Each structure stands twice: as C-alpha cells, then as structure tokens.
Amino acid sequence: MSEKAILFQEQLANIVGSENLITNREILERYSCDQSFVDPVMPLCVVRPETAEQVQAIIKICNSCKIPVTPYTTGCNNQGAAIPALGGIVVDVSGLDKVLRIDAISRNAHVEVGVTFEQLLNEARKVKTDLTPYGLRPSAPVELPACASVLVSLLEYNPTWTWSRYGGDDNDVLSLTRLVLPSGEIMKTGLATVPFVKKPYTDAAGVPASFINKIFHGAQGTFGIVLEGWVKLMSCQEVNKVLFWAFNKVEDAIKPIREIKWLRYGYEMFLINRMELALMLADKVPEEVDKIREVLPPWTIILILRGRADEVEYQEEDLKELSSRLGIKMLTEISGVDTANEKIMREVECPQGWKKTSKYKGARNVIPFITPQKRIPTFNKVISKLTQKYGYPTEDIGCLAIPAFPEPGVVHYQYSFARNPNNPEETEKVKEMVFEAYEQLVSLGAFFSRPYGRLAELVYARAGTYHSIIKKFKQLVDPNNIMNPGKLLL
C-alpha cells in the first residue's frame, strides 16, 4: 500500500476509530460483490461511522483527496448498487439504526438509514392506541429481505407489496432530515427544509422548486448519503384474509386483475406464477420447492383483505359476486399447501426475500421493470424464446406482477432466474441470457426505472436528454465525482 493510502486510512481511523475501519480482505470481499452480474471490485477499506458528523468528515476528506465513496447500508439491493465500481472506500452507515420517533396520529416514522424493515415493524407494532389498536407497520419490500434498509429501499423506488393499494408513484418517503452531500454539507428535503417545521411530512408542498426533493430518489447514492428521514406507516388490522384465483395462462388473468382492481379492495395484490409462489411458500428452500410447485396452478392472483371483520365480510361478498360474473373461482386456500395463507401473510409483512429464494440454486437474478399489463404476454414470449435458446429450464423462471397504481393497468413486473454461482458455465449462460433479455425487453417497451449495472447503458442510450439533465445536477453537487461513481453512467 502506498504512503498516501496509509495516511488516508489513518485519517479515516481518526474519525471513526480504528475498530470501525476495516481492512480485512475477507470482509472486504463481502462488500465487493453481490449476486448481480456487476463486476466485483474490492474497496480500499470499509468505514463504519456511528454519527452523522463522522459521515460528514469522511466525505470531506474523500472529496479533498478525490477518492470514490460508495454508500452501503445493509447490502440487500443485490443488483450491484452497493458495489464500489471504481474502487475507493465503502461507507457502511448501518450503524445509524435508531427509530427516532413514531407519530401515531399521522402514522409516520422518523428513522435513521440503518433501520431495517424488521426493526421498524417490531417497533411500529408496539404503537397501540385507540386509533391504532393493532399497531402500525411499514409497507414491506418486494424481493428484498426484511433486513434491508427502510429508507434506502424506499428511496430507490423498490416496489412494496402494497403498491396496488397506495400506488408506487409517490413512494413512502416523506422527507429527508439529514442527507450528506458530496461536499460534506448537510442537506434536507421536503418540509424538513423549513427550520421551524416540527412535522416535515411531505416533500412536495410548502417549499419551492419541488424537484430537488425527488432527485435524490432513484439516485443509487450518486448524489449523497442519506442518513435520516420520515417514512409512512399503515395501520395493522383486526382481520386479514387471503384470497386466490387460479389461471392456466397469464392472458386469462389480465381481465380479472382489472375487474378486481376496479373495486379497490385489499392491501396487497399480485399476480404470481407457480415457480415464484413455490419459492414463497416453501419453508425449506430448495428442498420443498419442486414438490410445492407441482400442486400449484400456473398463475395465481392473490389478494389480501384487511380490516374490521364486517368490512372484510362485505368485500369478500362483492368479490365472490364478481368472480361468479367473470366465471372464475375465488378460493380461500391453496389445496395441497398447508398454511399457505400464513406464509403469504408473513412474506408480505416481514419478507425473507431473495435471501430465501436465492437458496434454490445458490444465486438469483431478477429483471424488474414497469409496464402496462397488456404487454406482459409479449414479454413472456420473448423470455420463453430466450430460455429455449440458452437451454434454461422454463419452469424455473419466476414471474411476479404488482399493480403499480390503485387504478388498473400499469404493473411492476419481474422475472427471476436461479443459478448455481459455483457453476461458471451456468453463470455465464444465465448472464448472457439476462443481458440479451435486457436488450429485447427495453426495445419492446419495458421501462427500467431503476437501471442498475448494465441496464444504465441500455436505458440512457434511449434517454439522452434525461441523462444530460441529471448529469448536470451531478456535476453541480459532485464536481469531483466521488459519490458512487460509475453508477447510472455518471
């Protein structure tokens, strides 16, 4: 290591303490990669600050030395966002993990960046008042495990299971009360910008030029490090009931989804194929998956009703009537799978996410995008052809669609592919298949709103003007380009 590097690390150690400066190669390797196809890169070191001031000091030094900084919380992204693409250091802020306040009346929580969904769920459930007799909970993420950072996941527009009810278009982050810019300055967004506001519960009202409150969303840490913010919670309910509709073809499910959504019932709603559902329902992955998959229908719509007993009752009646009108059968359980309902409930409230599902073969790669649901059959055909081309077993493809608005039509859709990471040949094959899938899906109109890794090139090749604007902003806030460089082509 050069003298400069040693000096640099000493400076870091002075800030965070030597116990929070990690140079152990084994540990560094864990920060250098994930299950995505983003090339692994070893960081110089990892620092674990415990306060916002430490984070500021670290960033300032890195800025003056022009050393890249990659923010890291829980590493649950699994799509390459936290891999230090150009080296430098990794700032692991998971130590800032306090739930600062929960406002039961407005149902909002003030959390630090290291707070996980599971942690917040446990805290929020304890908030039992007359208004919230069953407690509160955050909206749980799709694909990510409950040990993911609440703030980071929501900032990245990671879909949540309740998108169908609340919509994914104005995510659950209300304001950021502490964000460290690449210059080391503290920035606030939303109503937190106004010093005397005690309840900064919105990011798009009460302050001019609202864009700046949103531009940090979806930025993959390239504009700064988020440390604290307010997020929404929802009320837990007395009765929770899972309903199912089974289909042989995805085309048959499109109209029923529309009709069911027209009623605006339920909290969580999704369309899932048998592979993905089997992964969800299996207690032991991979042992139980294949067996469960065999008894499942090819496609299932799942809707979870929550509310008072009489509320759930009338909604169920309406849905039964609707099902009868559509000529489809509404089920309250999945035959052949015990306790399926409880398992689904658990997954949508405190998910195990990819940490469980990737055990099927050891690694998992997803292709998530936004699309009008009418395009799904076309995309499925494309994927099917690709799997044939690359010899990937079609039955192993997982598919999941989450309606993205309360109104019918647009969905978050994702494909998942399992692979054995210890099999280089298989990995290479899946990688090529996924990359080719990216290209074909992009050209057919799949919208990758979160362009991780290789996708950034494909997406921004078609969105030049948009990229030029965010690049201008990047140059403004981070002229030395130290924040997570290499992501988003920035």
Place this chain on the structure above:
Amino acid sequence: MPKEYIWPRMRTCLEDYYEMLLRCNKCSLCKHLWPANTYSWKFGYQCPSGEEFIFEQYYSTGRLEMAIAAIEERLDMKVDDFLHALFTCTACGSCEATAEMVCTLTPLRAIEELKIKAVEKGGLLPEHAKLMESCKVNHNIYNQPHELRFAWLPKNMNVSRKASVMYFVGDTICYRRPEIALATIKLLRRLGIEFGILGEREHSCGEVFFRTGNVEFGRKLLKENLEYLNSLNVKTVIFSDPHCYRVFSEVDKYNLNRSFECVFISELIEPLLQKLQFKRLEKRLTYHDPCQLGRALGIYEPPRNILKSIPGVELVEMPRSRRLSFCCGAGGGVIFAYPEFAARTARRRLEEVTDVADGAGAKTVVTHCPLCKDNLLRVASDFNVEVKDIMEVVLEALT
C-alpha cells in the same frame, strides 16, 4: 378613481363599473362553456371572438382590462387594435350568464358601456357609421329604399295600418328574410287574430345602435316608433324579431314610455296551439336559441313547445342550448363590421348542428331570429343543412 361598490342597477356609465372591473379575478369561466354542461371537447368553448382571435382581449377578461385601462386613461381608445378587440364582441351574453351567476359580475354591460365610451371618444366604426347614415336616409340599416320595406307583402293581402294589435316587422325581416313575415302573417290569420302593420311609418327599431355604442341614435329611432305607436292607442305589438322585441321591452332603460304591451310571436302562439291542425312532418331538426331571445329575454321553451307539438318532428338538442347556446356570430353589429368573422362563427355553430358524435346530428336547424337565419344561411350550403325560422316550419306543418 374611487373604488366604491355601486349597485348594479344604479350603474349608468363606465366609471360606475370600476369597482366591479377590479373584482374580476380572471377565473376564465367566461371563456369556456359551463363545466357541468360540457359534454365534449369539441364544443367546450363559448366566446365567439375569443375562439376566433384567441388573444386575451377578445375575451371578456381582456375587455374588462381594457375598460380599466380606459377609465385610468392608460389606453388610447381611438386606435384600430382597441376598436377591433372591442367591436368584435357579438354581445351574445354568454360571458355574463356565467359571470353573473358565479361572482355577480356583469361583463357584457361593462363592455357595452365601453363601446359607448369608445364612440364618444373616437366616433363610430366606418361600417357602423354607414348604418346610421342609411337610417337617416332610408329608415333602415340595409340602405334599401324605404318604399320597398313592405314590398314582400302580396298585393292581394290587405293588412290594416291601424289596429289594436300591431305587428312590428323589423329591418332584417323586411329586407333580408321576408319569408318569416309572410309565414307569421299567414299564421296570425289562421289563428283569427286581427292585426295591423305600420307600413311606411315603420322605421328601424335601432337595436344595432344600442349594441354598438351609439345609444343616442338608437334612442332617437326607438322614440320615433314609440311615439307613433303610442299615438295609435295600440294595445299590443307583436314581434318576430327578438332584436326589435328586446328594445321595445326595455324602453324604461332609455327613459321612454310605451302605452302598449309587447309580445313575442311564439309566446303568443304557444297557448293557442290547440286551435291549429298540423299534418305530419317527418323531420329531424334542432333548435338554435338566438342570443337576444334566449339569454337576453329568457324565452327558451315556447319555441320548443311549438315544434314538439308538430307530429313527426323529432327535436334534438345541441349540447350548447338554452342559456348555454352558442352565438350565430351576427350580433353586436359584427355582421356589418366583420362579415368574415361572422361567417366563421356561423360555421362553428353549424358544425355543432351537423356533428353526429358530439352535436345534434341534424340536417335542419330551426331558429327564431332573422339575423341568426341570415348569418347561418351564408355558410349553410357547405354543411348541406337547411336553415329555417320556426314560423316557416309551423306554416309548412299546417293543413
């Protein structure tokens, strides 16, 4: 300039509207059709001059600003752009119908005061000056010989020149649309109503001058007609031109007196329908509410009731009907000063008559105003549409 509130009925000049003008907060509801009654994008507008010229001063919002600027002497009222913006207002009243209801503003009345002020300051538009000259020489606005006023009356039809019920025909019917008068006369006879006409003593009613800022001259003409009619001890005067009917109904506004009652022909006929025998008339038609009859005088249903009483008639309404009716484009002296603009407005109206998806989808439009009929007829052939006055339809249906 004091900004006191003056009760609407006490406002006698433009300056009295100042406080009201300042209260306009540009809500722009006057520009578009009343939202609850907008049924399509296509026919969602209501201001003829705004739709044509687009700029703000061609809507009442902009004209009110011009009025404020005029009162504050910030704007020269003699220049062409001012006159063009002001006198392209057809005085249809759709802006006032909205504004009065929503926020107690009366933009049309303010605009008319502005026209008076503009005429005071800069004189009449040349085209409007010609109308005045024509009246001075020939007692009509069409510059036609006075002696031809009743040339349309068949020689074998004797109509008295004096009766307790008189029929005031009007310039436009006499010189442009005499078929309306003929139909009216025949109908009155069929109903057994004894009536007379003024003959050569009938002069222009002067309505167009009231709408174009030349109130004094209009008043002079109206007075002439009133004096003559008063002298005849007439009980009732019948009108089939809403413009004439309006000015005679509003004599109080001009400090004039009349000793007779005014009645509009369809209001007269409606209660007498059972006396008439109709043959079946297979016609699908729509009714265009004239601005001066509908919005200005509140007569919407009698013409409709008459049409509906004719067997075989299918009356379909246009989306913009009754109080929301769209102007034909001729009023406010516009047909004289800006005939191409008037024709284009007529086109817009006929689009609504004929449009199948969003309009009435009719091939025949019936109206109750000679000026509306005249203006619509100018472009009717392009739409393959028949334009009739209601009297003609009734006459056609009589056995």
Place this chain on the structure above:
Amino acid sequence: MPEMLNYPNLVYERLRDILGSKYVSNTPCTLVAYAAQAHASLFFGKERLSETVVTPSTTAEIQNIITFAQRNKIPVAIYSSAVFAYWSISKHGGIIIDMKRMNKIMNVDEENCLATSQAGCPLQRLTAELLKKKLFLNQGGAPSSCLVGSRFTYGNVNKASGRIGWEYRNMVGWEMVLPDGTILRNGSRANAYETEQFWAHGPGPDLWLLPRYAMGQFGVVTEITIRCHTLDEEIKPLWVSFNDIEDAQNAYIEFVHAEICTGSSLYSTFKTAGYAADTTESAYRITRMFPEIHMVLTLQGTSRRVVWEEKRVREIAKKYNGRIITDKFPPFQVAFDSQLSMAASIYSEYTVKYFTTIGSGGPGTGLSIGALDDIEAAYKFVKRLNMEQEWQGNPNKGFYADTCAPGLIVYPSEGGHYALIECMGPGIDQPALRKANSSVVPAVFSFRVETGLQADMHGGQTVPGRRDYGLWPTYIELITKFHEILDPNNIMHPGTLFPPMFR
C-alpha cells in the same frame, strides 16, 4: 389577429416567421390584457408590461420561440389560465407565451386509466371526454377553466385527495421545453422510442417534480399525462356536522385512519356558505344557523360498500357528538351536487364566488401544510386573531364579536399522513386588509413558528415582498445554482420563483 394591427419590429417579425401573423401580437390592447391578474395589485403592482404575446399550438413552435428568446436574451413568461395566479404576469417585459392553443387531447387510455393532453387543455373539456368513459380526474379546488398543465404541475388538493392523493400526485408524466430549447420528458417517455407515458419516475434519479413550484422558470410544460379514476355504480354524499372543533378534529382523524370514502374533507360552515351565498351578509346568516364544522364525505363503490361505509361513518359521528344533519341541505346544494359528481368539480366553479364576493382573503393562516392534529390549533388561532384585532371600519366586527367562525378547509393527503389546512377569517376589503397586515402578519408568523405550520401558497414564502421565513441555506443554494445551469441567461419568467435576492 389581423396583421395590420401590430407594430413591426425585429422581435415581432421573427416571431411572426415562426408562428404566422395571426398568432403574434404586440398591440397596446394585447399588452394591457395580459398585464393584470388577481392579487397583482397586492403584491407586484403593474410592473413593466411584456412586449409581445404569442399563441403557439405545438411543442415545436414553443421550442423555436424559446430558442430565439434565449439567443437574444429576451425574457419569456408563460400564461396559462391565469386564475388567481399572480405569477403569470411578465415582470420584466419580453415575450408572453399564451397556452390557449395548446389545448388538444392526445389520448385517453381507458385500459390504463391515463389521459394525455397538451398543457393548455382546459380541465372542463378534458373532463367532458373522460366522463364519456366513466372516468374522472382529480381536479383540485379551482375552476374547471384552469388548464391541465399548470393545474397538475402546481396543484394541490381536492375533496378526493384522501383516497387518490393530491393533484400533482396524479401527474404521471410531462413533456417540457427547457430554457435552452431542448425537449425533456420524464419517466417512461424519457425513452425516445416510447410513445406511452405510464410511469412517472426515473430512469434513475427522479425528475418527476421538475415543473412543480418552479413557476415556469425551469421550462414550459407542453404535454402532460394524468391518472384518471373510475366512477362507481353508487355515489352518495354524506355530511357529518359538529359544533366543536375538537370533536370535529378527533372524528376526522379517526375517519382518515379508517381509509374509507372517496371524498373526505373538513369544512366549516362559513367556508361552504361562501360557495352558495351572493353576499357576505347572507354567508354570515347561514353560518349562524347551522353547526360549525362538517365532514364532507362522498361514499363511492358497490352498494354493499356504500352501506358499510355509511354505517362506519355514523359510528364515528356518534362517538364524537356529530350528527348527520340531513341529506339535502339547501344552502349547500351546490357543494352537494359536486360531491355527487366527483368529475365535474362543480364546487370548484364556486370557488370563484366566495373568492370574489365574500373574499377568502381575510386574516388567517392561509393555505398551510400540517398534520391532522394541527387543525384545532389553526382554527382557534384564526378565531382569536379575528376577534382580538380591531379592523377600522370593518363591517364584520359585529359578527366576530359574538360568533366568529373562520373559513376552514382541510384536505388530507392519501392516507392522511399530512394535510392541507386552510383557515381564513371573513373577507374584508383590500384597503382594510392592507391596513390589517401590519398586525396580522407578525401574529401569523409567530403562530407558524410556534406550531410548525408551513404556508403552502406559491411553494412557500419566497415571494419577493413577503416575509421570508427562511429555508435551509443549502436547499436555496442548490436550486439557485441548478437554475443557473438550466437557464444561464435567466430568461424564463425571471424574478418569479427566484427573487432578486437570489437571482
């Protein structure tokens, strides 16, 4: 506009080459007609008039205009519906772009419940087309004569906000011409090959709110895509009335937590009376006759849903001493009708009435953003403010001496995580208001600081001439610098969002 009426000069001629003479005007009348708006005299006076007004009809024309203006450093202001908005006035001369001709509807996508139109389409015309397909849009508390583009980029709330979010939340995408003349689209249409706008965010960092609260200083929105919502088989309005603000607040909080009903707002009687009454006096009479506060609700859905939700509402009403007074309530028929038709926000038309005759500009907290439990504090403050102050020659003084009833509107965000709280005293005339300002403004300022209620009008308090409550310095610095990057010559509506002290 006949060409001969205009005054030839270089700017006029160049713009005429772009648009055609019919759509360019620089006559004195034009400039006067575009120089004034509501509240202008309160805040800006009539400053320097613009020099030329243009009415383009396509994005390409707007591009050409802005490119020309940028090259010649000519200020450009955008004039949309200009309702209540004092920021459409050109304060530094230059060109005004009137959006009236940009009024086409591009597409109504029934399947995805999305509608795309040019930014100048009036809400009322778009609504008419949507109603044909049993859809409605989330129109805020403003007349239907407002234009879609400015309404949805600026817009806040309407009576259905509790379920379908604020207006801007319903904006899925836009197309903008930036100050340098390039066209920017967000979300799915950032992809140059994508023709459908179905997602608002990304790709990557989210520029979704670029036009919001920017007053046209970041560019001109030329097209916009908004979410539409489905009209149900059964719609029923319900009014729950309270005599006490504390009861009303608590009931409202519980109601919002229940996440029921489509229409869900809180109104005071005085506010609602203003929609129906023609004079201030008749508004006071109505206010004295009826309970003070109402939950104004619209139940919408299947018949089972409406029955159940009504039962739930009645439970909440009973718990907090509320009464469902009656279904038909003559003075409020206008607002009632609007609840029945979620689409034609009829009451919004009457927004104009109370604004004009009664005057919602009385001393109060104005439009504020707060939490639901801030309602009581705001209401009691405004009551105290108006009862304690002595307005010289104020005809309302008597009324306030014994029955002060502020005008209150509360609209929650979706799920009630925050709310817009508007609380104003009775309207008094402008001279009295100006006189009152010297004592009202400091009192309101102290109240805001004490309770933490931020004003929402005009995106906060950064309008020149108004008291600046201060924002986080880095925030101001970043938005100012970003503006400098996008518009180095500061031609887009200069002096509006960024007051002289900033730019």
